[in-house]
Amino acid sequence: MSNLNQYAPLRFITAGSVDDGKSTLIGRLLYDSKALLSDQLLSLNKSKNAGEVIDFSILTDGLEAEREQGITIDVAYRYFSTAKRKFIIADTPGHEQYTRNMVTGASTAHAAVVLIDASQLDFQQAEVELLPQTKRHSAILKHLRTPHVIVAVNKMDLLDFDVEKFNAITTAYNKLAAQLGLQNVKFVPVSALQGDNIVHKSDRTLWYTGEPLLTILENLPTDDNQLTAAKDFHFPVQLVVRLDQDKADDFRGYQGRIEAGQISVNDKIRIEPNGIESTITEIYSPNGLVQSAKVGEQVTLRLADDIDISRGDTFVAADSDTYSSKQLVATICWFDQRPLNPARKYLLKHGTQTVFAKVSEIEQILDIKTLFNLSDAEQVKMNDIAQVRISLQKPITATTYEKNQASGSFILIDEATYHTVAAGMILEN
Structure with missing residues (x-):
């Protein structure tokens, strides 16, 4: 898929139910992609006893209460990069009590990795029933308009990498996705603990023809820098700047971040909620005067007219349909x-x-x-x-x-x- 921003930094979250293995998956992802520092590697090796498997979840479960209870409570952010891309990961809680923290992490994500613990599901039923928190998190991802959803069917090693059980889970989730209206859903059979299909393709899933999780994440497109039409310009005023109130020609500027569209000197704007129109005379960026600015930039705008404007007022394009x-x-x-x-x-x-x-x-x-x-x-x-x-x-x-x-x-x-x-x-x- 061709996209100019395909390799821009990617923000993604992990979501799902308690004990699905979200923290373990992130730890394994960092470990296998060689994104850990030497002190982190030392801490991992010290945490295990002889003959035990490494507990990768300690890399993300930073709170003492998380380590004691074995659950994620707060959102843990981790940063790493590969030769192809930079990543920001938000490990979000699976427990229903901390759903609000999951919403916080998902609100700015380009993608979500929804983990499903295959070992917790009942395959004796005619149709596999997904856990309630998997459904709740998926519904939230739909409402938050998360662009990409990757379903990582975890702990496949406990099911001997049974392709029929994997297919039963994908069928159940596809049904859920259709009901919610989720699109762009991909599925990966994984074992977070043992590393199958996390960074490298697993020899134990020869029936799986897709890519490992990291490769999928490396190639997801993002649209962070996509410019909307000029009429979509949206600028909430954060601060009114006055440099010298004693002079007749004192400076009056309006600071904030452009939340949509773009603006140039001499463009006409409308101030909401009063509906008064004016013209942009100057645009200041952190680097000085500029002729134009776009979405995401912090700027100070000056107008041709002296208008009663305060924090909370919003500049929109003069021909905008936003009121x-x-x-x-x-x-x-x-x-x-x-x-x-x-x-x-x-x-x-x-x-x-x-x-x-x-x-x-x-x-x-x-x-x-x-x-x-x-x-x-x-x-x-x-x-x-x-x-x-x-x-x-x-x-x-x-x-x-x-x-x-x-x-x-x-x-x-x-x-x-x-x-x-x-x-x-x-x-x-």
């Missing part, structure tokens, strides 16, 4: 132990703006077991994935999540405790 709104329809993943309370006000943080919000309606909740949406649900509980309507005290300038992840996402915060209670992806505004 401010006080009503949202969104998918949320609920993180808090206390259920969502429609009678309560929450703080909604979107970009550089924070406003009061109320969930005015629970439209539906995804039933993880059946994958059907329940439209008569009255409560959103921890780790539920729900579609809701939200009313805001003040308008925000948002897009749909599908159009732009940065301007189409938000978090809900408990006003009393300041705990993050939900992450949301905007469907309509």
Whole structure:
């Protein structure tokens, strides 16, 4: 597949249920690709007793509680590179209690490696039933629009690398993917502990004609630098800069990061939510004055007119179809132990703006077991994935999540405790 950004740095996560072997897989990936430092190798060798297999999970399970309990709690980030590509790995928890941490890791990922522990599944049934957390994580990946999903069927060594059982799992996951609308799904039979099909092709899976996991990851395309149309320009104001307020010709600039599109000197823009139009007169980058800037760049913009602008306002192209709104329809993943309370006000943080919000309606909740949406649900509980309507005290300038992840996402915060209670992806505004 031809793509100019095919070998740009790749961010990927591991996802799945508890004990699927996510941390072990990452450790083996680092070990076999020779991406470990000498002190890490020494620590690995010291951790095993004579005759034991190396415990690769200690490379990612850094918290003491993780090592004691044998589970991943927090998101562990690891960096490594091969001759072909640089990687950023997020090892996310499999336990249902820490689903919120998985959402955090997946929100910026180009790809997800979903591990399935083949030894935990019941092959006596007519159709293999996947574990609930595998389904939940897959549903979240769909809502987060994760571009690539690789299903690593792990612990195949415990099933004697049985191709029929591998095929039964791929059939079950393909059915799940079709129900959720996941695309670009690839399957790899692996043994993370023993290294089969992680970095090198395994002699024990001669029936598998695909590439090992690392090769697949090395060749995945990314679109980080893809420029959207000029009319999609989206710039939330983070800071208003005044250098000398006593002079009549004092400097007034607006700092922030371009979240979509591109901008050039003399381009016309519209400021939301007030709808006033103006023209870009100067663009400052960290390296000084420039004629244009694009998505992802931190800049300071100056306008031809003196306009009342503050943090939270948003610059869009003058002909943009993006406008401010006080009503949202969104998918949320609920993180808090206390259920969502429609009678309560929450703080909604979107970009550089924070406003009061109320969930005015629970439209539906995804039933993880059946994958059907329940439209008569009255409560959103921890780790539920729900579609809701939200009313805001003040308008925000948002897009749909599908159009732009940065301007189409938000978090809900408990006003009393300041705990993050939900992450949301905007469907309509």
